[in-house]
Amino acid sequence: MKMVAHILIVLLSIISTLVYAYDPSPLQDICVADLNSEVLVNGFICKAVEEVTANDFFLSGFDKPSNTMNKVGFNVTNALVNQIPGLNTLGISLVLLDFAPYGENPPHTHPRATEILTVLEGKLYVGFVLSNQNNNTLISKVLNKGDVFVFPIGLIHFQANIGHTPAVAISALSSQNPGVITIANSVFGSKPPISDDILAKAFQVDKKVIDYLQAQFWMVAHILVVVLFSITSSLVYAYDPSPLQDICVADLNSKVLVNGFICKAVEEVTANDFFLSGFDKPSNTMNKVGFNVTNALVNQIPGLNTLGVSLVRLDFAPYGENPPHTHPRATEILTVLEGKLYVGFVLSNQNNNTLISKVLNKGDVFVFPIGLIHFQANIGHTPAVAVAALSSQNPGVITIANSVFGSKPPISDDILAKAFQVDKKVIDYLQAQFWMMKMVAHILVVVLFSITSSLVYAYDPSPLQDICVADLNSKVLVNGFICKAVEEVTANDFFLSGFDKPSNTMNKVGFNVTNALVNQIPGLNTLGISLVRLDFAPYGENPPHTHPRATEILTVLEGKLYVGFVLSNQNNNTLISKVLNKGDVFVFPIGLIHFQANIGHTPAVAISALSSQNPGVITIANSVFGSKPPISDDILAKAFQVDKKVIDYLQAQFWVNA
Ligand SMILES: *[C@@H]1O[C@H](CO)[C@@H](O)[C@H](O)[C@H]1NC(C)=O
């Protein structure tokens, strides 16, 4: 069989250059797949938000072995969009791989996903083959328990159990529906078969060899097809959908829910679909925060659908403010038309929650990067006006105060007390503000979620070559990292060991993270995926936070976790939460505030995959109350509708990023 293997490797090179279609980016908080709908779209139709439950983001039994009694001694358990409808539009998924002793996952490729694998049990020999351009170099390695390895998007790869005991691995894939192309099946087992003339020439062998191979694969193919095609269902790439036609004017009256909106017939489109008037008229700022928004989003200008941009007009009363908030799906660029604004945004934990702030005057322009918490306050005694452009047709707004203290149902005060390092009474007081001050919340919701309509995302860049292993020592700053020369690349660039070792959770929150991001695995550069191991002490917690650049999919390895995420203002800050046990899987959509808490009296362990090489973390408490320098207590007092003393007390706490 050595010859056959050799032939396969030689021929695989044929398959090397795939063209990628990336998954669309989300155009709303969530778009849970309606798996029963007859309407065919790219991905799936969305279920109505009111019908969504935590179970749409959940799967159990991921600790149960599948049956590997087949010819290849290998089987897959899927956690793709078909199993977890909440994954729709989020660009990530998970599979559990079971290998019998000496079983193998034969050479295959995922057209739409990079794969990142963690060995839970046993010893695997794994590898991938670079494309023709890189002389079909094989990059391979033996992996043991706790080892992590990356298989770049589109490249042919395999995994084989080289031990005499079963092996188990979990792989995350950067698509809701990664697809699988098993080489042997595709080349020698297609139906109808590829002509043996063509294959004989391609493989430079006698037709008899081809006929022999084809005969083999007709027998084996069925098993492989059953085993492997099941994977085919759903990888994720989270990019904004590119327009696939000149225009797709939103049909705002259609009852069909899709990612974004159904298009109107081109014949019915008029100039008014691209038009809005009255953007010179101030809106009413007679409310508690002295602020209001006029929208020019896809709801107001249907022609914006699929085009990834929108506009808002911001009116500030004297000393009015747009309280701390974040746009899960857009970068914002603001121009001051009148007055004087104090504005700022807070960098993520990775950058020590540094506050970047500035006073802006008429004609000044300022940028607020996607996903980061920011605010604007009028510091003059006359009204101020600004126009902001947002990089999505439906940017979304998450107002921090509303989302954290005013969610429905409320986030447990135990969890918030630990997160904010204060007594539960302070939390109860803050939560009471938001329940009593429904009117304020209402204003904020009306004001802000109107923005929610339509942002465009900047996601990780797509790979433009087989691999671009990060040169972590280069002084040249680019988006991501400079690539190492292909000749200098080794399997270790795609590898990390020790992912089976717990980290130290002896800290205030009883929680710690082990990273497998681009800094730990340079081979992840440009591939849009990464992994973290989460360790929880008994009753430890990962406090409310958000990832500006990634959806997260979590698997519980040990223990019992209470987890949840909060929808944005547009969806009334609804809390979606659930208790997870060993083997359970749960999804946290990109940009939304979420948490995990160990509710057991033993340690808990989970592995999470994230749909970015560098997802970023913004811990809410740290970012809002612990930024350096601090956000003015005037601004926070107004935002949280409490006395400045409460803010000063919160700011005085000692903030540590887990
Ligand atoms: C894979 O495992 C499942 C669950 O154990 C089993 O139902 C299925 O038949 C197996 N498939 C193959 C091809 O062995």
Ligand SMILES: *[C@@H]1O[C@H](CO)[C@@H](O)[C@H](O)[C@H]1NC(C)=O
């Ligand atoms: C591939 O092979 C060609 C011809 O032998 C050589 O010139 C080139 O440097 C090789 N490329 C790599 C990336 O090894």
